[in-house]
Amino acid sequence: MSLEQQNRRLFTRLAIVAVAMFGFGFALVPFYNQLCAALGINSVERAESAVNTQVDRSRTVVIELDSNTHNLPWRFRPLVSHVSVHPGELTTVEYEVVNVRAAPVTGQAVPSYGPQYAAEYFKKVECFCFTQQTLAAGEVRRMPVTFVVDPKLPKSISSIALSYTFFEVAGRGGQS
Amino acid sequence: MSAVADTHGHAHDAHGHHGGYSGIMRWITTTNHKDIGTMYLWFSFVMFSIGGLMAVMIRMELFSPGLQFFNPEFFNQLTTMHGLIMVFGAIMPVFVGFANWLIPMQIGAPDMAFARLNNWSFWLLPFAASLLVLSFFMPGGAPGVGWTMYAPLTAQMGMGMDFTIFAIHILGMSSILGSINIITTILNMRAPGMTLMKMPLFCWTWLITAYLLVAVMPVLAGAVTMTLTDRHFGTTFFNAAGGGDPVLYQHIFWFFGHPEVYIIALPGFGVISQVIPAFSRKPLFGYASMVYATSAIAILSFIVWAHHMYTVGMPVTGQLFFMYATTLIAVPTGVKVFNWVTTMWKGSLTFETPMLFACGFLFMFTLGGFTGLVLALVPVDIQLQDTYYVVAHFHYVMVAGALFAAFAGIYFWLPKWTGKMYNETLGKIHFWLTMIFFNMIFFVQHFLGLAGMPRRIPDYNLMFETWNKISSLGAFGMGLAQLLFLYIVVSCIRNGKPAAQLPWEGADSLEWTHLPTPAPYHSFETPPVVK
Numbered sequence: 001m002s003l004e005q006q007n008r009r010l011f012t013r014l015a016i017v018a019v020a021m022f023g024f025g026f027a028l029v030p031f032y033n034q035l036c037a038a039l040g041i042n043s044v045e046r047a048e049s050a051v052n053t054q055v056d057r058s059r060t061v062v063i064e065l066d067s068n069t070h071n072l073p074w075r076f077r078p079l080v081s082h083v084s085v086h087p088g089e090l091t092t093v094e095y096e097v098v099n100v101r102a103a104p105v106t107g108q109a110v111p112s113y114g115p116q117y118a119a120e121y122f123k124k125v126e127c128f129c130f131t132q133q134t135l136a137a138g139e140v141r142r143m144p145v146t147f148v149v150d151p152k153l154p155k156s157i158s159s160i161a162l163s164y165t166f167f168e169v170a171g172r173g174g175q176s
Numbered sequence: 177m178s179a180v181a182d183t184h185g186h187a188h189d190a191h192g193h194h195g196g197y198s199g200i201m202r203w204i205t206t207t208n209h210k211d212i213g214t215m216y217l218w219f220s221f222v223m224f225s226i227g228g229l230m231a232v233m234i235r236m237e238l239f240s241p242g243l244q245f246f247n248p249e250f251f252n253q254l255t256t257m258h259g260l261i262m263v264f265g266a267i268m269p270v271f272v273g274f275a276n277w278l279i280p281m282q283i284g285a286p287d288m289a290f291a292r293l294n295n296w297s298f299w300l301l302p303f304a305a306s307l308l309v310l311s312f313f314m315p316g317g318a319p320g321v322g323w324t325m326y327a328p329l330t331a332q333m334g335m336g337m338d339f340t341i342f343a344i345h346i347l348g349m350s351s352i353l354g355s356i357n358i359i360t361t362i363l364n365m366r367a368p369g370m371t372l373m374k375m376p377l378f379c380w381t382w383l384i385t386a387y388l389l390v391a392v393m394p395v396l397a398g399a400v401t402m403t404l405t406d407r408h409f410g411t412t413f414f415n416a417a418g419g420g421d422p423v424l425y426q427h428i429f430w431f432f433g434h435p436e437v438y439i440i441a442l443p444g445f446g447v448i449s450q451v452i453p454a455f456s457r458k459p460l461f462g463y464a465s466m467v468y469a470t471s472a473i474a475i476l477s478f479i480v481w482a483h484h485m486y487t488v489g490m491p492v493t494g495q496l497f498f499m500y501a502t503t504l505i506a507v508p509t510g511v512k513v514f515n516w517v518t519t520m521w522k523g524s525l526t527f528e529t530p531m532l533f534a535c536g537f538l539f540m541f542t543l544g545g546f547t548g549l550v551l552a553l554v555p556v557d558i559q560l561q562d563t564y565y566v567v568a569h570f571h572y573v574m575v576a577g578a579l580f581a582a583f584a585g586i587y588f589w590l591p592k593w594t595g596k597m598y599n600e601t602l603g604k605i606h607f608w609l610t611m612i613f614f615n616m617i618f619f620v621q622h623f624l625g626l627a628g629m630p631r632r633i634p635d636y637n638l639m640f641e642t643w644n645k646i647s648s649l650g651a652f653g654m655g656l657a658q659l660l661f662l663y664i665v666v667s668c669i670r671n672g673k674p675a676a677q678l679p680w681e682g683a684d685s686l687e688w689t690h691l692p693t694p695a696p697y698h699s700f701e702t703p704p705v706v707k
Contacts, residue, residue, distance in 0.1 A: 007289045007360050014356040018394050025398025025428055029413060032424050041491045 055088040056151040059158075063149075065093060066163035073101040074135070076166055079142070087151040094142050095128065095164065099135035106134040107166040114161035121150040122160060132169055204299070207291035208697065209276045212298050214593070216273030217586070219301055221662070223265030226309065228655055230258040235617070235651035237634050238644050251634035252320030253336075257308065259323025260340065263440065264347045265305050267574065270582045271443035272297075272354050275382050277593060279358060281687035281695060282376045284367025284704045289360035297354040304346035311336035311343075322632060324433065327414030327425040330403045337407070341400045348393040355386035355393075362386075367686075369706035373467070376685040377460060380467050381446030384474045388435045388442075391478075396432040399425060423488050430481035438477045441573060442470060444581030445512060448534050450685065451584045452516050455531035456523030457682035462515040469508035469515075476505045486557045495554045502552035506545065513542055528680075529603030533584035536611050537577060544572025547622070562632070565625025571618045583610070583661070590665070591679040592687055595694025596672030602664045609657035616650025 001009075035041075063085060065078035075098040085091045099105050109129040113119040124130075128143035135141060149160070197205050203215060234254050237245050246254070276294065280287055288294045311318040316334020319325070330337055362383045366375070402413040403425070412418025414425045453460045460466065482490060482498040516538055527535070547569040551557050560566060583606075590598050620643040625631075629640045636644065677693050687695060690704045 003364060006364050010360045010364060011290065011356055014359060014390055018352050018356070018390050020394075021391050022394035022398050025395040025431075026402070028395075028428050028431065029402075029424060032421070032427060039491075041494070 052088065052090060054151060055086050057086050059155070060084045060086060061149050061153065061157065062159040063091075063093070063147075064159060064161045065095075066161055067095060068163065068165040069107075070165055070167045072107055072166050072168045073105065074099055074107060074166055076164070085149055087149045087153050090125070090146065090148055092126075092144050092146045094144050096140065096142050097133070097135065097166070098140045099138060102137045104134060104136050106132050106169040108132050108169050109164045109166045112163045112165070114163065115157065118153070118157055118160045121153040121157075122162070123148045123150055129164060205295070207287070207295050209280050209288045209291070209294065210593075210695065210697065212288075212294050213273045213276030213278075215298050216269050216276055216301075219298070219305075220266045220268075220270035220273060223261050223269070223305060225658070227258050227261035227266055228658060230254045230261070232651055232655045234258060235648040238636070239648040240645075241636050241638055241641055243634060246634065248634050249320055250317065252322075252632065253312065253318040255632050256320055256322055257312070257318050260308060260343075261305075262574070263323065263436070264344070265301075265308070267440050267578045267582070268347075268351065269301060271382075271385075271440075271447075271578075272351075274378070274443065274447065274582075274585055274589075275354075275358055277589065278687060279361055279379055279382060280365070281691060281699055282379050282685050283362060283365060283370050284686055284690070284700050284706065285361060285365035286698065286701050286703075288357050289365055290357050293353055294357055297350045297357065300346050300350040300353075304343045304350065307339045307343035307346070311339035314339060324426075324429055325400065325403065326429070327403065327406070327422040328416070330425075331407060331415065338404065341404050344400045345397055348397045351389050351393050355389040358382055358386040359390070367700065367703035367706055370686075373464065374706060376446075377449035377463065377466055377470075378443070378446035378685075381442040381449070381470055384470050385439050385442045388439050388474055388477070392432040392435040392439075395428060396436075399428040399432065402428075423485070426485045426488060427482070430484045431478075433484065434481040435474070435477040437573070438473055440578045442473070444537070444578045445470065447581045447585035447588070448516060448537055450683075451530045451534040451588050452519050452538075454588070454680045454682040454684070455528065455534070456520045456525055458519055458523040459684075460515065461518040461521075462511070465511055466515055469511040472508040473505060476501065476508070480505065483552055483557070486554050487561050499552055499554050503549060506549055509545055513538065513545075528587075528600060529598075529607055530584045530588035530680075532604060532607040533580050533587065536607065537580040537584060540572055540576030540580065540611075540614070544569055544577060547572065560625055562630055563625035564621040564629045564631055567631050568618045568621035568625060571621075575618070576614055580610075583607075586665070588680070588683075589687075590668055591675035592691075592693055592695055594669050594672065595675055596668050597675045597679065598664050598668035598672055602660065606657060606660050606664060609660065610654060613650045613654035613657055617647050617654060618650075620646050620650075 061084070062082055064082045065080065067076045067078055069076050075096075077096055079094045079096060083091060083093055097107075109127075111124075111127070111129050113122060124145060124147045126144060126146040128145065133141070133143070145162075203211065206212060206215075233246070234251070237243070237251055237254075276288065279285075308318075314334060314336040317336055319330070319333045319337040319340050321329045321333060321337070325340070362375070362379055366372075372380075402411070405411040406413055406415055406420070412420040414420045414422050416422065449460055449466060480498055480502045482494060483502045486495055486498075525531070547565070551560060551566065551569055587598060587603055590596075624640055624643050624647075627640065629636055675693050678688055679693065680688070683689075686704060686706070687699075691699050
């Protein structure tokens with residue numbers, strides 16, 4: 001085979017490689033989609049959800065839930081007596097309140113904490129104590145408290161008592 | 177260019193046979209590898225000047241915080257075109273110019289394997305370059321998408337984007353044809369006795385580079401074709417609204433883009449591997465390990481692309497794989513640097529301009545390699561992604577790596593090409609100016625990047641002002657220093673002193689030992705016998 005023929009043959013082979021690599025570029029498209037689907041790694045197709053990265057999982061704090069009423073004809077109790085939470089974790093608990101009087105009554109809940117200085121680390125995001133509550137005669141209501149225990153909570157505190165006391169708000173749908 | 181024609185004119189008279197054209201038609205119709213090499217070199221110098229002008233304009237805008245000269249859109253166009261022109265118009269063609277001039281002479285071949293194709297490979301370039309530069313004058317201006325042309329921004333540009341896409345197509349075609357030519361020349365046209373492992377390392381690095389080009393330039397062509405059809409023909413490769421994925425573009429682009437880094441660097445390694453032994457008066461240390469290291473770099477370059485896109489949201493496993501693969505490249509690169517340094521060890525060194533540039537290359541390229549290692553680490557890269565630290569890193573490998581190697585090569589072979597000697601004093605001044613101003617521009621950009629200054633933004637926080645001023649002053653100086661380079665080359669061609677037959681004592685490849693200086697227009701019509 002002459003040099004010229006050899007050269008032409010090599011040219012043809014390399015040109016085929018070049019054309020094949022052009023095709024390879026396009027083949028990457030289905031390959032990419034298949035790979036992402038198989039491994040489930042395409043974050044573009046995954047719905048975004050916010051993740052709380054500020055949770056201190058190294059310790060647990062017990063929140064004891066307590067409820068009282070002050071001269072109020074309501075039955076008021078937490079649905080659970082205590083919850084265990086990690087500092088930084090968003091938690092919701094529920095209280096149930098029943099108006100046993102045959103007339104509407106308005107009340108206001110006031111929280112208190114034990115120990116008292118835990119109050120500044122106990123961040124309530126949503127609470128029925130933020131507003132006055134008016135219950136119709138015989139009404140039963142479940143009310144949430146959403147809170148975060150600040151990760152800066154001193155290590156010495158391993159449990160916090162959260163206590164609510166409902167007071168009647170006079171002249172607001174009440175009789176007294 | 178007429179000056180160069182003069183040089184060859186003498187050769188022409190002496191030998192009395194080529195083509196039969198004169199004047200401009202001689203250059204348009206030439207199939208001579210030396211003519212084509214010369215055209216490549218001048219072409220890349222013209223593009224280097226245009227790209228350099230854009231760099232100076234960028235640094236003018238960044239001289240002070242706030243907007244001084246250009247609006248942000250035009251600034252983006254400048255950074256985009258500076259990158260594209262320097263990569264595809266200046267650095268790649270300059271080494272193809274070297275390949276054309278030197279490979280046939282170094283392997284004892286009369287010319288390239290496909291001489292007419294060679295002519296066409298070159299003449300595609302001015303048209304592609306015109307398309308690129310003309311895109312500035314289109315409605316909407318040149319694309320301001322960055323040289324990487326990421327989707328989905330490419331979907332929004334005006335007509336200039338299409339001009340750029342076609343320019344990339346033509347440049348790619350030119351590169352692929354040139355590469356096939358180089359591979360065929362090296363594999364089929366070697367003189368008797370010139371085994372592959374006896375070739376000068378420059379030929380080896382080009383052989384491997386040419387394979388890389390054939391493998392990845394078509395992939396880039398595919399990526400920009402997809403961009404084009406997304407823009408005009410309703411496909412949705414990268415359009416999320418139609419089920420496409422913009423991140424896919426980055427994968428395809430960097431599958432081309434990382435080997436491209438070595439396409440730019442490897443021929444420079446080859447030049448340095450010729451220059452350092454010549455001025456050390458010793459054979460290259462570890463020739464075989466150089467060949468294997470070059471091959472290893474080329475192969476590894478295919479599996480590291482995603483280190484350019486750590487922050488796209490890939491899984492940690494992917495990040496780890498690409499981080500390990502990337503750091504692995506430091507091993508063969510380290511072998512090469514070790515071999516260059518060991519070649520100089522106990523050599524009888526002299527420091528003429530080519531050697532100065534080679535030493536500058538050695539220091540600065542290695543520094544760029546180290547910052548590359550820093551950026552290869554995922555946690556660091558997430559912090560430094562798209563800051564000036566990245567800009568500093570890749571300019572250390574592109575400018576102080578590839579460009580310094582090109583300067584070293586030009587000063588080294590200028591006597592062989594022209595038969596004249598350049599002014600050594602001016603050459604050394606050119607080196608020191610380039611070296612000092614280069615570091616003035618880019619060393620401080622490491623600090624800017626670490627402090628968090630983002631790249632590709634025309635404005636910046638007041639606290640970055642001092643380093644930016646220094647960087648801009650360096651850029652103006654570096655630009656002026658290249659005018660000195662032009663003067664040195666032109667005055668060498670016009671009225672340089674005749675060069676000695678072997679101007680560099682230690683140069684030992686065929687073009688020095690078997691051919692007169694200047695190299696005759698036709699060389700090795702009967703192949704030399706290599707012992």
